[in-house]
Amino acid sequence: MKVTLLPSEAPAGPRQYLTTFLVGDSVAIDAGSLGYFGSPADQARVRHVFLTHAHIDHLGSLPIFLENVSDDTDDCPIVYATDAVLEVVQRDLLNDRLFPDFVRLSIDGPALVRMRAIQPGQPTKVDGLTITAAELNHVVPTVGYVVDDGRSAIAIVTDTAESDAIWDLCNRTPNLKAVFLEVTFPESMAWLAEISKHLTPKSFATELRKLQRSAQIYAIHLKARFRDEILKELAALRRSDVTVLEPGRAIEIP
Numbered sequence: 001m002k003v004t005l006l007p008s009e010a011p012a013g014p015r016q017y018l019t020t021f022l023v024g025d026s027v028a029i030d031a032g033s034l035g036y037f038g039s040p041a042d043q044a045r046v047r048h049v050f051l052t053h054a055h056i057d058h059l060g061s062l063p064i065f066l067e068n069v070s071d072d073t074d075d076c077p078i079v080y081a082t083d084a085v086l087e088v089v090q091r092d093l094l095n096d097r098l099f100p101d102f103v104r105l106s107i108d109g110p111a112l113v114r115m116r117a118i119q120p121g122q123p124t125k126v127d128g129l130t131i132t133a134a135e136l137n138h139v140v141p142t143v144g145y146v147v148d149d150g151r152s153a154i155a156i157v158t159d160t161a162e163s164d165a166i167w168d169l170c171n172r173t174p175n176l177k178a179v180f181l182e183v184t185f186p187e188s189m190a191w192l193a194e195i196s197k198h199l200t201p202k203s204f205a206t207e208l209r210k211l212q213r214s215a216q217i218y219a220i221h222l223k224a225r226f227r228d229e230i231l232k233e234l235a236a237l238r239r240s241d242v243t244v245l246e247p248g249r250a251i252e253i254p
Contacts, residue, residue: 001149001253003178005220005245008033012248015224019058021156021180022046023147026127029156032057035064044069048126050118050133051081053142053159054088062089063099070102070112078114080124082133084141086115118143120165134169136160138197146170152177152253157207158221159184161197167210176213177253180245182221186229201233208239218245 001023008018018032025045028034030052037043043065051059062079069077079089094101094113102112118124120143123132128150133143137160144157144166153176157166160182170176184198193200198221199207208217219242222230234242245251 001147001152001154002250003154003180003253004250005180005247006033006037007247008036009247010036014246015227016220016222016247017057017224018060019052019158019221020061023129023154024127027129027131027147029145029147030058030158031062031065032060035061035066035068040068047077049077049079050124050131050145051079051085051089052136052144052156053138053140054085054092055140055159058159059089059093063093063102066094066102066113072110074110076106076111076113078116078126080116080118080131082119082141082143083117086117090115121169132169134166135163136166137163146173146176148173148175151175154178154180154253155215156180158182159198161194161199162203162207164210167207170215171210171212173213176215178216178218178251179208179211180218180220181207183219183230183234184221184223186226186233188229189226201230201237204234205237205239215241217242218251219243220245 004022006020019030020034021029026047028046028049106112120133120135123130130148132146136142146155153173155170183204185193
């Protein structure tokens, strides 16, 4: 399984402003930077987009992506999310005011996008992958995902405070090989992490103690203006299993 955190600045650099993970070529987790990725042909390989939640840094480029890949063949991408997230996408994003309503247009003509509701705990199978959502603890309805190709599995846990359901799912996944876990703020901003429901390096370490399986840990979602401070505090944890994932880097999961 190949997993890539797509860049969100040009040229690609170490700072993460937006969130999209590409799994293989055809599955994306979130659409923060998906519409700015590569060429339209590169984007057109993505057939399945799973959204974690409705914050703009995680779905902001979804309309641009749909614009780049839509055609008149009726072979369109499918967007998967909980009912709460799909409602926001259709009411606040694809609403004929902020951007054309591709859902309505798909009724009157060739399908430009299909929306598919998912439920936490219920697996969805696409392109050889089994993808299961688990609820996270954030300020809006949010899920993380475990993605399993039958040989290896990964967990993508972005935008959360202290949670339990995602770790229960991880601990029930015997072939879990990697966890991509957010750490958004440094300890000096712990007050903001608490009210916005994000992790600091200390709470990041606390969450990892809930994981009962051996896995490589990739730190993600570092707030760009605090990146250097967060890096120092992560290093102070002295965990050899933790790597800060830079946007644009492809990880091969054996």
